Amino acid sequence: MHRFANPTRFVALARAVQPWAMTIALATLFAGLWFGLLASPPDYQQGETVRIMYVHVPAAWMAMFCYTGMAGASAVALVWKHAVAHVTARATAPIGAAFTFLALVTGSLWGKPMWGTWWVWDARLTSVLILFFLYLGYMALENAFDDRARGQRAAAILAIVGAVNVPIIKFSVDWWNTLHQPASVVRLDGPSIHPSMLTPLILMAVGYTAFYIWVLCLRVRADINMSKVRALKLRNA
Amino acid sequence: MNDYFNMGGYAAFVWPAFALSFGVLATLLVASLKSLRASEQALLDAGAKTETPQ
Amino acid sequence: MNGFSALLKRDLKLAYRQASDSLTVLAFFVLATVLFPLAVGPEPAILARIGAGVVWVAALLAAMLSMDRMFQSDYDDGTLELLVIAPAPLELCVLAKACAHWLTTGVPLIVAAPLMGLFLNLDPAGYGTLLLALALGTPSLSLIGAVGAALVLGARRGGALLSLLILPLFVPVLIFGVGAVEAALTDISARPQLFVLGALTLAALALTPWPAAAALRQAVE
Numbered sequence: 401m402h403r404f405a406n407p408t409r410f411v412a413l414a415r416a417v418q419p420w421a422m423t424i425a426l427a428t429l430f431a432g433l434w435f436g437l438l439a440s441p442p443d444y445q446q447g448e449t450v451r452i453m454y455v456h457v458p459a460a461w462m463a464m465f466c467y468t469g470m471a472g473a474s475a476v477a478l479v480w481k482h483a484v485a486h487v488t489a490r491a492t493a494p495i496g497a498a499f500t501f502l503a504l505v506t507g508s509l510w511g512k513p514m515w516g517t518w519w520v521w522d523a524r525l526t527s528v529l530i531l532f533f534l535y536l537g538y539m540a541l542e543n544a545f546d547d548r549a550r551g552q553r554a555a556a557i558l559a560i561v562g563a564v565n566v567p568i569i570k571f572s573v574d575w576w577n578t579l580h581q582p583a584s585v586v587r588l589d590g591p592s593i594h595p596s597m598l599t600p601l602i603l604m605a606v607g608y609t610a611f612y613i614w615v616l617c618l619r620v621r622a623d624i625n626m627s628k629v630r631a632l633k634l635r636n637a
Numbered sequence: 638m639n640d641y642f643n644m645g646g647y648a649a650f651v652w653p654a655f656a657l658s659f660g661v662l663a664t665l666l667v668a669s670l671k672s673l674r675a676s677e678q679a680l681l682d683a684g685a686k687t688e689t690p691q
Numbered sequence: 692m693n694g695f696s697a698l699l700k701r702d703l704k705l706a707y708r709q710a711s712d713s714l715t716v717l718a719f720f721v722l723a724t725v726l727f728p729l730a731v732g733p734e735p736a737i738l739a740r741i742g743a744g745v746v747w748v749a750a751l752l753a754a755m756l757s758m759d760r761m762f763q764s765d766y767d768d769g770t771l772e773l774l775v776i777a778p779a780p781l782e783l784c785v786l787a788k789a790c791a792h793w794l795t796t797g798v799p800l801i802v803a804a805p806l807m808g809l810f811l812n813l814d815p816a817g818y819g820t821l822l823l824a825l826a827l828g829t830p831s832l833s834l835i836g837a838v839g840a841a842l843v844l845g846a847r848r849g850g851a852l853l854s855l856l857i858l859p860l861f862v863p864v865l866i867f868g869v870g871a872v873e874a875a876l877t878d879i880s881a882r883p884q885l886f887v888l889g890a891l892t893l894a895a896l897a898l899t900p901w902p903a904a905a906a907l908r909q910a911v912e
Binding site for chain 3: 478526530533534536537540541544545546547550551553554557558560561562
């Protein structure tokens, strides 16, 4: 890991990973759309609305995955003072916020026909809404300082504090009886979901993950470029 | 075909969910690509400045 | 432990000299509560139904009001730098600061809460639980607030930013605080909710001084 603490090496890594992530993301997202919209049957209970699952569940997974990654990168950044870890956390935040937003909105679009309401104040929905605000707070705090290093460190501490919310989201459907259905893919006794639905779900999840890595590479490269620009300007000033 | 786009009467929920998901992700991708291009341009500009004689 | 009591005494003395700060918070609490009957109408049944929630929300917002000043004056005049290099652990200083904040804002809010219950036509059965829930819950607000206050030191628009960072983290306290009163009003035991509130405060007591102290250290670095 320490090998990639060097920004130049990290950019080289990002450049190498980026085309692969792009290819995998585009291929799996198209395949996921094909299976999700055409080659899978409607659910016997939920009818055609079950297709919303293929965009909703992976988005929710990514919302938590991105936050965990952001908090982990922030911890690395604070402990070993790796500038690259700060860059990774900062680049992850808007992507995670986008996935959280999508999880909330697609969940709402799924909830209206199934539960008869756009929104319920149950534990899962509330904790994901809080996750969205944590992303917003992270980005706002990051940008609130004239001294960039200050903003980075403060936001990193906030990301770590906010990580208490991630297990709450994960277990909210087990701890509280809510409208939201419990996990049906990641379970100890194997997935309780039919293979014809599991295929598009897994494809979309892989696609979202690859998409995240792809965009992350782009944002990390842009961020490191801009810090080089600032350094050059300082030297010339 | 119309049957398919009707989504069993749930067209108003299924299609927006997919459209919004891919719309938001595409916007994020385009914004990130643009900021990378802009940063590369800024780097070129700043790099060019260092080569000018003092 | 000496450092703790010395800092606490100093902060309380400062707060006593500027008593208008605490009174402003109290006035805000009363005003925010009074707005609700004016907004939703004076119907006693509706007010009784939403009373506990209104008191809690107003208390959260009022506690937030004085939070961004928890470390601000020490940061501005350089006291904070001395605290960071002082032999007493900075985590203990954070506890003293949070304790002082609770004594100067949390306690006045608890004292004023029965009056707000009166305004909101709260059922007499709910008063005891409301006070107990506030007493158990408000210390965690000051502790969580200490983390936020330390993080926004020196930030632009620190006050507004603080509410964005801290209000989401207050949600569990709010849920169980209101839940306790609602349980008491429906003749169910409020003990589970009160236990959770106590647990939240104990967890905050054990966990928040570390990130808050880390935030203070990096602020003066």
